[in-house]
Amino acid sequence: MKTHVTQLSLFETRDSSGDFAVRVSSRARRLTARVHVGGRVEIVVPVGVGARTVRDFVHRFMPWIDRKVASMRSFVVAAEPVPKSIEFGISAERFAVDWSVAARRSLRDSDGTLRVQAPDERQARWLLQGWLKRAAAERLTPSLLRLAQELDIPVSRVAIRCQRTRWGSCSTRGTVSLNCSLVFLRAAVVRYLFVHELAHTRHMNHSPDFWRLVERLEPGYKSLDAELLAGWRTVPEWVFRN
Numbered sequence: 001m002k003t004h005v006t007q008l009s010l011f012e013t014r015d016s017s018g019d020f021a022v023r024v025s026s027r028a029r030r031l032t033a034r035v036h037v038g039g040r041v042e043i044v045v046p047v048g049v050g051a052r053t054v055r056d057f058v059h060r061f062m063p064w065i066d067r068k069v070a071s072m073r074s075f076v077v078a079a080e081p082v083p084k085s086i087e088f089g090i091s092a093e094r095f096a097v098d099w100s101v102a103a104r105r106s107l108r109d110s111d112g113t114l115r116v117q118a119p120d121e122r123q124a125r126w127l128l129q130g131w132l133k134r135a136a137a138e139r140l141t142p143s144l145l146r147l148a149q150e151l152d153i154p155v156s157r158v159a160i161r162c163q164r165t166r167w168g169s170c171s172t173r174g175t176v177s178l179n180c181s182l183v184f185l186r187a188a189v190v191r192y193l194f195v196h197e198l199a200h201t202r203h204m205n206h207s208p209d210f211w212r213l214v215e216r217l218e219p220g221y222k223s224l225d226a227e228l229l230a231g232w233r234t235v236p237e238w239v240f241r242n
């Protein structure tokens with residue numbers, strides 16, 4: 001297979017949003033338009049098809065291309081590099097994010113609006129990730145300790161981690177590690193994770209004894225466990241992005 005990639009300025013009359021790449025393909029049987037994520041448009045042209053035919057084709061399919069470009073652009077907005085707002089499921093809180101480019105990094109929380117200044121998106125995200133960890137510690141640690149006291153299960157230390165792999169863990173010495181992304185989940189699901197980890201301080205395994213204890217502390221644990229497992233989908237993409 002041989003494919004030529006060419007950029008032709010066939011469509012210079014179109015406005016700035018219409019940046020087409022024209023690719024001449026020896027495999028293509030007919031003219032096709034492809035719209036990629038982000039709204040980039042590619043016209044695939046069989047060998048030997050003239051510029052005029054391509055132009056007519058694009059003209060004919062312009063309404064379809066425009067619709068497709070709009071939807072592919074909005075798809076990218078869903079995974080924005082710096083979020084415009086942050087919502088915590090655990091506490092039903094919503095923070096607006098107002099970020100601007102500045103040489104020095106700073107993050108200030110003024111009445112539910114996070115004012116972020118950073119040289120670029122990556123560093124803005126880094127500031128928000130740091131803020132998330134602190135915000136998560138404030139919301140998770142006291143409620144875990146309260147529950148531990150209620151259930152009369154000793155906890156020596158609570159650590160907040162922002163990791164991709166697990167919601168929580170527990171050591172034999174009574175250190176409970178919690179994932180900062182738990183704040184994106186419902187309070188009932190977070191409470192179940194607390195119960196799960198606290199039960200592990202008694203049984204460091206998933207034995208029938210462990211599950212019996214979990215069920216005693218949280219009778220509806222099965223559906224909450226399923227919701228916790230699916231909960232990764234509710235964590236915004238920026239949380240783990242470098």
Ligand SMILES: [Zn+2]
Nearest residue numbers: 196200205206
């Ligand atoms: Zn477990």
